[in-house]
Amino acid sequence: MPRTKADDAPSILFINQHYWPDLASTAQHLTDLAEYLVDQGVDVHVLCSRGHYLSGSMDVPAEETRNGVRIHRVRATAFGRDSILGRIIDYASFYTSTLARVLAGPSCDYIVTLTTPPLLPLVGAVAQALRGQAYGIWSMDLHPDAEVAAGMLAEEGLPARLLHGFNNAGYRNADFVVDLGRHMKRRLRDKGLSDDQLYTIPVWGVEEDVSPLPHDENPLRSELGLKGKFVVMYSGNAGRAHRFEEVLGVMEQLDGHPDIEFVFVGEGPQKERIERFAGEHDLSSFRYLPYFPREQLKHSLPLADVHLMTLREEMAGIAVPGKLYGIMAAGRPALMVGPEASESAETIRGYDAGHVVDPRQEDDPEQVLHDTLLALYRDDKKCARLGDNGREAFLDAFEREVCCEAWTQLLRGQLQMKTPTAAPMEHETPA
Structure with missing residues (x-):
């Protein structure tokens, strides 16, 4: 888990259900960012599951280091995306295992949660309340907004209102929230977040991965x-x-x-x-x-x-x-x-x-x-x-280097890293 007090490098723990070698979009983007930050001198840890994005478990170790990133995989079910019930069970098991690991494990300078599974930002809020843990959110999508919009939950129903309350608490208490654009930013403002909390950094592609092949x-x-x-x-x-x-x-x-x-x-x-x-x-x-x-x-x-x-x-x-x-x-x-x-x-x-x-x-x-x-x-x-x-x-x-550098500048400010040559972090990146 994250660094001990003797280490000099700032430490960040990212939490998401999926990470390398999984093919989920969030796994790929998190892998890109985590490895980029390692190159910037950050002690990077990732807490994830062994479950495959589609279904089943991956044959991967519970603990390993890849390209400088220390990966910690908790036990969770892996029913996959074939049924709503299976996804809910997967989410619940990952959530409980993650919360236990975060509360019992060593501290770090920052936790950054993504939004798979829904309510994951609440892990940061609980750790903040019980341990004084600083945390931020990488808001890849909004829940339960998505479930309400898809007709899976009634807007005024008790489940939706409870989920909104829990999720909004996770967001409002965060030190920062990275949104993906101005329409998501508007929705987050409506949830009670201030402009000082919000930063827009889009997701990206990788120049070396894809080019205009004839x-x-x-x-x-x-x-x-x-x-x-x-x-x-x-x-x-x-x-x-x-x-x-x-x-x-x-x-x-x-x-x-x-x-x-x-x-x-x-x-x-x-x-x-x-x-x-x-x-x-x-x-x-x-x-x-x-x-x-x-x-x-x-x-x-x-x-x-x-x-x-x-x-x-x-x-x-x-x-x-x-x-x-x-x-x-x-x-x-x-x-x-x-x-x-x-x-x-x-x-x-x-x-x-x-x-x-x-x-x-x-x-x-x-x-x-x-x-x-x-x-x-x-x-x-x-x-x-x-x-x-x-x-x-x-x-x-929208290339990886551009967007990951924007993330680096944001985290430098949050971690108060001494980088006198770094440009000041803006609240908007090109979009």
């Missing part, structure tokens, strides 16, 4: 039989935060097109619905592939000509899909179905990196999506220009 140099094109195809890809979690009505309608409209192929990659609660729709309508220009390992993203993301993104209106500011930054890194245009007033849509439009179809702004959003997609299919130069814009913006504002 189709004729991509081995996956041949392996998957996609040479000569215009590939429309949805890559990532098909979750309850996402909407697929318009996407499925366009897939049906364009089925049988000689050049256009729809490729879905990943898992999620809506995968079964999407595959069932494809089967019921006998779609021939569609396939669903499992997640690619991180080391294959350099081939899988540039495989597409256009990447799809979706977000439900009520999820704006609650969930911020990190997949956008991989799309931008690959130099491909993003075609989003979702609210204009959201972090992702404003990034796409602000950098001219694709198109946004807002269902509440269009009389026939499915037809607009159809026509926009065909326009991109017919205009190679426009696709290339939008992709180039995205790649340039990615390198400028």
Whole structure:
């Protein structure tokens, strides 16, 4: 666990259900940040589980050090994401094991909790109350806001009100909270957080992981039989935060097109619905592939000509899909179905990196999506220009080095590290 008093390096304990070698987005981003901070001279520890993001346990040790990060894995169930009950049990077992470990283990300079599982920030609040522990929150999403927006909990019901109360207590008592954009920041202000607590740092992609690979140099094109195809890809979690009505309608409209192929990659609660729709309508220009390992993203993301993104209106500011930054890194245009007033849509439009179809702004959003997609299919130069814009913006504002350095500056201020050459930390990073 964290350092002893004899050590000079400042110590940070990150807590999240997932970490390397798991493929969850939060695991990958936390791994990037933890290893970056080690290079900055920080004594970094991570408290996580052995459970795989999808289901089952990983064959990993309870304690190990990787790239300077000391990893501590607590015992927890691993039913995975196949059922709501299984996820709740996993969350509860991880939460109780983590709280016991934090309260019984050595202290550290800072705890930083992520938001998987829900209510995890409350661990920091309890440690603060009982041990005087300083803590911050990396707010990857908002709970139970997401469950209420998805219709899983009634807004005025007792469970939602209790969860809001517990979660808000965790947030309000934090020394700092890192949000993912101005719409999430607005929601956090509504929960009673002050501007002095809030810092915006987006999640990121990695320049070395993904670049704009030409189709004729991509081995996956041949392996998957996609040479000569215009590939429309949805890559990532098909979750309850996402909407697929318009996407499925366009897939049906364009089925049988000689050049256009729809490729879905990943898992999620809506995968079964999407595959069932494809089967019921006998779609021939569609396939669903499992997640690619991180080391294959350099081939899988540039495989597409256009990447799809979706977000439900009520999820704006609650969930911020990190997949956008991989799309931008690959130099491909993003075609989003979702609210204009959201972090992702404003990034796409602000950098001219694709198109946004807002269902509440269009009389026939499915037809607009159809026509926009065909326009991109017919205009190679426009696709290339939008992709180039995205790649340039990615390198400028959403690459790992840029965002992890913003984190470093924030933590320097919190830890009062002596870094006279460091630029002052701002409350906003480029977005």
